[in-house]
Amino acid sequence: MNLSRRAYLGGMGAAFGAGLLPRRAGAQVKPLPSLPSTMIWSVGDDDGPRYKEAQAIADAISKAHGTRIRLQPSERAFGRMEQLKERQVTLGLLGMEAFFAAEGLFSYVAPTWGPQDLRCLLGRMSSMSIVATEASGIRKPADLKGKRLARAPGNMALTYRLDAILDAAGISLKDLTLVDFASGNDALAALARGEVDCAGAIPTAGSARALEPIADSIFWIEFPGSDKDFWSKLQRTLPVLLPFTEDTGPGISKAAPKAIVGYRDPVATVYADAGELEMYAVTKAIADNFETYSQAMPILERWELPRSAGFPTTVPFHDGAIRFLKEKGVWTAEHQRWQDGVMRRSTRLRQGWAEMMAKEPAAKDADPAKLTELWAPRRAEILKAL
Numbered sequence: 001m002n003l004s005r006r007a008y009l010g011g012m013g014a015a016f017g018a019g020l021l022p023r024r025a026g027a028q029v030k031p032l033p034s035l036p037s038t039m040i041w042s043v044g045d046d047d048g049p050r051y052k053e054a055q056a057i058a059d060a061i062s063k064a065h066g067t068r069i070r071l072q073p074s075e076r077a078f079g080r081m082e083q084l085k086e087r088q089v090t091l092g093l094l095g096m097e098a099f100f101a102a103e104g105l106f107s108y109v110a111p112t113w114g115p116q117d118l119r120c121l122l123g124r125m126s127s128m129s130i131v132a133t134e135a136s137g138i139r140k141p142a143d144l145k146g147k148r149l150a151r152a153p154g155n156m157a158l159t160y161r162l163d164a165i166l167d168a169a170g171i172s173l174k175d176l177t178l179v180d181f182a183s184g185n186d187a188l189a190a191l192a193r194g195e196v197d198c199a200g201a202i203p204t205a206g207s208a209r210a211l212e213p214i215a216d217s218i219f220w221i222e223f224p225g226s227d228k229d230f231w232s233k234l235q236r237t238l239p240v241l242l243p244f245t246e247d248t249g250p251g252i253s254k255a256a257p258k259a260i261v262g263y264r265d266p267v268a269t270v271y272a273d274a275g276e277l278e279m280y281a282v283t284k285a286i287a288d289n290f291e292t293y294s295q296a297m298p299i300l301e302r303w304e305l306p307r308s309a310g311f312p313t314t315v316p317f318h319d320g321a322i323r324f325l326k327e328k329g330v331w332t333a334e335h336q337r338w339q340d341g342v343m344r345r346s347t348r349l350r351q352g353w354a355e356m357m358a359k360e361p362a363a364k365d366a367d368p369a370k371l372t373e374l375w376a377p378r379r380a381e382i383l384k385a386l
Helices: 049-065 077-085 096-103 156-168 184-192 206-217 228-237 276-288 298-303 319-327 333-359 368-385
Strands: 038-043 068-073 091-094 118-133 148-151 177-180 198-201 218-220 242-246 258-271
Touching: 038 049, 038 077, 049 068, 049 091, 049 258, 049 276, 049 298, 077 091, 077 096, 077 258, 091 096, 096 118, 096 156, 096 258, 096 333, 118 156, 118 184, 118 206, 118 242, 118 276, 118 298, 118 319, 148 184, 156 198, 156 228, 156 258, 184 198, 184 206, 198 206, 206 218, 258 276, 276 319, 333 368
Parallel strands: 038 068, 038 091, 148 177, 148 198
Antiparallel strands: 091 258, 118 198, 118 218, 118 258, 242 258
16 A cells, blocks of 8 residues: 555544554544644655554554654655754654764764754664575674675664674674675675675564575574673673564574664654653553554564663653653663663763864864864763763
């Protein structure tokens, strides 16, 4: 079914959500205090599974509470962050772009950006690792040396995680034969054709469908949580990553799960100044309607509490979300310790950026390369001091 980018959920729920959610006989709309009557959510492109995932959640909320939710697609991660920054959307279902924006990295090293004061509500687990052809003989990180690794530099999030994993595993890019592709889809298609030996991949992503024809002849490198040295190195570089046991994807199943690298994506993301009561209501609506949308797609099972309220995540939790999670008995002392630490990190990064922009006369007019030269050492000093 082809869905209009401008179609509204709720008022057009029958057309918009047909085939995704079961209809409940006699179901009545129950208004939820402080929940906006209309919302716009920034999501991935409307041809992908992320859009359908958001569609199922939004449709359930619409049917339960009468809220009209429009999904605003964007193929570009930076475009989704722009929509949120310009307050064109209520929230963004974001991935690593939220982390990059909060940290002041890559495209967000610009006079009009810098570290952003972002918060999360809930987010589901995703995962990735390095997948190799059986014929390559790759079974562990050390086996990667000298092999042909497919990369997709245009997919900044995937490439950043992949490079961090390789570095933590003691593998330099110089140890590999790098083969660049325009997208992750193209990289995995090349792997399926045997043109490369290995690639970074997300087992549950749409791009992983390219591996289904060779699912019986691929190998996922595992990174178990018991490897303390690896995880210590990796989390110093990317604190949003954590050990995760994946049970879905080509060559992976509940009977044969893989211990790989986990992270939360998508994450319902807002700015810190979003209203507490409103964000409490949005969090409650996502969580309390889980049973309605959870059967629409297998991946939606991961939105169940307390799984969707775990940490680390890309940014700190919003006060409204914390209020709801405390009511549910989900918020723990461990949550609070993590929250306090990531809030200190966020605050210091934003302070450091503001100080740099005030003290460096050329910063306001600097091009991205020059601004990165100014910011990178300051950012490194801030993080070292934490």
